[in-house]
Amino acid sequence: MLPSSLWCLVSWVWLLSLPANSWQASSLGERSLPKLSSDDVLRLVSSPDPVKNVDPSNPDSHLSKILIPRPPDTDNNTQVRKYIIKTLKDLNWHIEEDEFTDNTPYGRKKFTNVIATKDPKATRRVVLSAHFDSKFFPTYPENQFLGATDSAAPCAMMLDLAEALNPMLDKKLQRIHDGEDDDDDDDDIGDMTLQLVFFDGEEAFKDWTNTDSIYGARHLAEKWQSTYVEPLSKRRLLTDIETELNGIEHLILLDLLGAPQPRIRSFFLDTAWMFDAILDAEKRLGDSGAFAYGDQQSMAPGKWRSYFTPRTDAIANYGYIGDDHVPFLQRGVPILHLISEPFPHVWHTMKDDASALDIPTMRRWNLILRVFMTEYLHLNPKDPSKRSVDDTPIARSMSELSQL
Secondary structure, three states: OOOHHHHHHHHHHHHHHOOOOOOOOOOOOOOOOOOOOHHHHHHHHHOOOOOHHHOOOOOOOHHHHHOOOOOOOOHHHHHHHHHHHHHHHHOOOEEEEEEEEEEEOOEEEEEEEEEEEOOOOOOEEEEEEEEOOOOOOOOOOHHHOOOHHHHHHHHHHHHHHHHHHHHHHHHHHHHHHOOOOOOOOOHHHHOEEEEEEEEOOOOOOOOOOOOOOOHHHHHHHHHHHOOEOOOOOOOOOOOOOOEOOOOEEEEEEEEOOOOOOOOEOOOOHHHHHHHHHHHHHHHHHHHHOOOOEOOEHHHOOOOOOOOEOOOOOHHHHOOOOOOOOHHHHOOOOOEEEEEOOOOOOOOOOOOOOHHHOOHHHHHHHHHHHHHHHHHHOOOOOOOOOOOOHHHOHHHHHHHHHHOO
């Protein structure tokens, strides 16, 4: 991504050059999300274990499988891509591999975006995304760069979210298959699915330019803009859904996450309500004691600090940081960019390894994403097949905290 010291200049240049017809508002617009009950929140934060998928000391965790040098067009990149695909196929997600070649400062390179969709027949989708490649360095030891925050940890968080939400998404699909009402007054929400996009080639090979950066995002945005939805390929075809790009309600991009106490701000006015909603989810979780982890007092109720900078002035929403969302932003897709600003101090250094990551922080991100995305998609966490929420370890822990 473009260094944060340059984002303001680039943003104003972009705003002045933006075609007048490029903005395409979300069809649903700003809306209030239904808040989960405390019992439903407990179900989400309890299962699956929010640590196991992001624990770098666990060789079987998603994070450990991704945390290797993985520049585009390398065997390691292919290995990570295949792991992501297998993980999501095992959860019965529809997988598309968007493979292409492009010119780079080091010649032609092959790139492959991974697109995982829970319900490919849904009319609309919310896209959660991150890049899975690591930055290319030509010589040792820099060529062993791991990119833990950039963006192995965000990718592991996405896989954790898929695992956590999968039972609810499966139940929703079963209700649709059985012809049952989805208990939702808004047809667009009832016919919306979650799509995960793992971009390849986000990093520049040499210097960040319009052609040496975000290879996968540029290719996919252009492809979706020119890919028209075939008749009968969706359950119902709305008049404003003409291309694959038009079917995106919002694109959420994760980047540079996993280090302790990140600072996240709102960049765009049209998704400011989403920023406020995720901030609200964080507050409810923190106040409930859900962030408490071991002897980490900084996560205890009354002691934790928000990761989000509250919006106090409209000017705080202007500008952006160059990243994978830009080609979609330029085509009118509403964007929520969750990126640490300032960047972690380990950015693009050999120190961006497992030691840069903080397990309580990553666990907290998993919980925030689970609650926010469940509420965004109007999912129902109740699952009678599971044991009572009161019997879960985290429920007992939170109950004990409430007695203090």
